[in-house]
Amino acid sequence: MPNRADAHRAAELPRDLVTRGLEAARSAIETEAAAVSALADRLDGVFLDVLIAVAACEGHLVVTGLGKSGLVGRKIAATLASTGTPATFIHAGDALHGDSGAVTPRDLVLALSASGETAEVCAFARMLAERDIPVIAMTGAEESTLAKLATHTLDTMVLREADPLNLAPTASTTAALVMGDALACALVVLREFTHHDFARFHPSGALGRKLLGLGEDA
Numbered sequence: 252m253p254n255r256a257d258a259h260r261a262a263e264l265p266r267d268l269v270t271r272g273l274e275a276a277r278s279a280i281e282t283e284a285a286a287v288s289a290l291a292d293r294l295d296g297v298f299l300d301v302l303i304a305v306a307a308c309e310g311h312l313v314v315t316g317l318g319k320s321g322l323v324g325r326k327i328a329a330t331l332a333s334t335g336t337p338a339t340f341i342h343a344g345d346a347l348h349g350d351s352g353a354v355t356p357r358d359l360v361l362a363l364s365a366s367g368e369t370a371e372v373c374a375f376a377r378m379l380a381e382r383d384i385p386v387i388a389m390t391g392a393e394e395s396t397l398a399k400l401a402t403h404t405l406d407t408m409v410l411r412e413a414d415p416l417n418l419a420p421t422a423s424t425t426a427a428l429v430m431g432d433a434l435a436c437a438l439v440v441l442r443e444f445t446h447h448d449f450a451r452f453h454p455s456g457a458l459g460r461k462l463l464g465l466g467e468d469a
Contacts (some may be wrong), residue, residue: 277412279367279421280336287407287429289374293406294433302434303377305336306441310357310414312338315346317371319420320363320427327431333452335444343371351378360385365407367395376400389427405430460462 252447281331306313311330316324324340331338341350343362354360360379364372376386380400388401391408398404408428413421438444 266319275415278415282413283422284347284413284427286413287442289343290407290426290430290433296434297403298405301327301405302437302441304385304387304403305359305434306438308337308357308359310337311360312336312361313354314338314340314361314363314460315343315372316363317343317369318371319424320372323424323427323431324361324363324447326428327363327435330432330435331438333449334439335442335448335452336435336438343369343375346375346378347371351375354379354382356382356384359385359387361389362397362401363389363427364395364397365391365420366425367392367397369397373397373400376421391423407436443468 293393298300299460307445307450312328313326314324314331315321321340321342328338328340339353342373347386360376362372362376367373367388374390375438377400379386385402388395388397388404390397391406392398393404393406393408407423407426408421409426412419412423413425446462453459453462
């Protein structure tokens, strides 16, 4: 009967494969860090226009996307809502099956698509344009269909994805997430959002108890 040590040795991966895996991990971090750093130089007049438009919006900022961009969009909407900007997420696919009716003329829409060619996102944006509802595109392709449909375009272009195949949404989704965080942080300042305001939106959990001055066991 083979013992546990023998079974463990049999399951070990080749050292060169492990080394290559670690190199890919380090490269991924470096690639994504560079993609995020490049965003700072893009906080130009367009970003300011978007910032002012969102701050002046009388309704909700409706965030939309599909796939990995949709997952990032959900987080952006959640961050905005928790920091004083009324925001919600509508899945682009659901929007084409009736959920677009939730968007009102008082709203703005932030549409995410790395390629700017995601069919459902572009179709939703086209529907909104026909209703004269402004669309803010967040994309890495400023000449894309989505960008052309949008009133403003936030550029989240990355030189390459972080995975070894340059295929999986990695650096591009990180860039979109960080651009969303940048927008939320700027709006915190514009709205003069305070610790007290944050506490009102977070009454539960460890963070809420800390902000409300309560103990961990309160």
